[in-house]
Amino acid sequence: xxxxxxxxxxxxxxxxxxxxxxxxxxxxxxxxxxxxxxxxxxxxxxxxxxxxxxxxxxxxxxxxxxxxxxxxxxxxxxxxxxxxxxxxxxxxxxxxxxxxxxxxxxxxxxx
Amino acid sequence: xxxxxxxxxxxxxxxxxxxxxxxxxxxxxxxxxxxxxxxxxxxxxxxxxxxxxxxxxxxxxxxxxxxxxxxxxxxxxxxxxxxxxxxxxxxxxxxxxxxxxxxxxxxxxxxxxxx
Numbered sequence: 085x086x087x088x089x090x091x092x093x094x095x096x097x098x099x100x101x102x103x104x105x106x107x108x109x110x111x112x113x114x115x116x117x118x119x120x121x122x123x124x125x126x127x128x129x130x131x132x133x134x135x136x137x138x139x140x141x142x143x144x145x146x147x148x149x150x151x152x153x154x155x156x157x158x159x160x161x162x163x164x165x166x167x168x169x170x171x172x173x174x175x176x177x178x179x180x181x182x183x184x185x186x187x188x189x190x191x192x193x194x195x
Numbered sequence: 196x197x198x199x200x201x202x203x204x205x206x207x208x209x210x211x212x213x214x215x216x217x218x219x220x221x222x223x224x225x226x227x228x229x230x231x232x233x234x235x236x237x238x239x240x241x242x243x244x245x246x247x248x249x250x251x252x253x254x255x256x257x258x259x260x261x262x263x264x265x266x267x268x269x270x271x272x273x274x275x276x277x278x279x280x281x282x283x284x285x286x287x288x289x290x291x292x293x294x295x296x297x298x299x300x301x302x303x304x305x306x307x308x309x310x
Contacts, residue, residue, distance in 0.1 A: 116296040127199070127286050127301025128238065171237055177294035179250045183228070185237035 088172045093190045102159045104189050106172030109153050114176045117148060117155045122169045122188070131170075132157070159191075167193045197221060199302035201287050207308045208277050216272045216305045220289030227270050228299060229262055230286040238286055244270060245293055274307075282309045 089107040096102045108117070116135050120128035132139055134146040134155065145158040159166055171188040200219040208214050220227050226245055230238035231254075240254040246267035255262070259277075264270040274281055284304040290297035 118296065118298060120299075125303065127288070127303050128299075129301065130298040133296075133298055169237075175295040177296050179243070179245060179293060179295065182240045182251075182254055183243075183295055184240070185230075188237050 087184060088174055088186050090170075090172055090186060090189045092187060093192065095192050095194060096162055097194050098163055099161050102162050102166070102191060102193075104157045104159075104170055104172075104191070105154055106157070107154045108172070108174045111152050111174055112176060115152075115174045116176065117146065117152075118173045118175065119144070119146065119157045120171045120173065120185075122171065128171060128185075162191075162193045164193050164195060167191060199287055199289055199300050201285075201302035201305050203305060204303070205306050205308075207310065209310050210278060212277055213273065213275045214277055214307065216274075216285050216287075216307070218270045218272070218287030218289075218302060220268065220270070220287070221291075221300055222268075224289035224291050224300070225293055226290040226297060226299075227264055228288040228290075229270070229272050230288065231256075232284045232286055232304070234283075241272070241285075243295070277307075277309045279309050282307055 118133040119131045122128040132144045132146045139146045147156045169188040171185045202217045229241040232238045242262045243251040244264040259275045261273045284306050286304045288299035288301040290299045
């Protein structure tokens with residue numbers, strides 16, 4: 085399974101748009117890209133998933149360039165409650181192999 | 196709504212004791228995952244079930260760790276002869292369909308402390 089690389093931490097201010105980029109140079113043809121959010125003392129929560137181009141839901145957008153070697157999670161107008169750790173995960177539809185979360189990106193939103 | 200439920204929420208055990216951690220996945224979810232999360236780290240994959248079949252257990256750190264899902268719903272992670280390095284949060288997740296790429300629904304974990 086493809087390994088991912090993300091920035092360890094990011095700072096932002098309330099109301100700003102935040103973009104977190106994940107590198108996955110070894111992504112395979114049938115791999116999907118998934119992002120999770122985790123608050124302290126809670127399990128991760130699914131945010132968004134994509135395969136190519138752009139995906140948008142009520143909380144975020146996911147941009148994936150044509151070569152799919154990276155992806156960017158975009159959070160519009162963040163608030164203090166968006167302070168959390170964000171994980172990028174690459175996985176395919178097979179049933180074997182480890183799922184690698186990595187260390188994630190700690191986003192700190194300031195007032 | 197009914198999410199993934201894990202029990203106990205906290206567990207303290209003495210080194211050498213056996214522990215059992217329970218996971219109740221979302222009803223009807225085919226896939227079930229166990230992870231270990233150390234403080235300040237991301238979740239580390241332990242094992243994966245599809246219904247009652249354990250398809251991947253490559254992440255289990257030693258033969259002291261054992262997981263089962265006998266009827267394809269509730270799962271138990273057992274750790275025998277616990278050691279201090281087993282102290283961590285153990286997360287369970289389930290997903291509706293087969294495949295590692297399926298979005299997972301996580302419980303809030305069991306925090307295990309080995310004294």
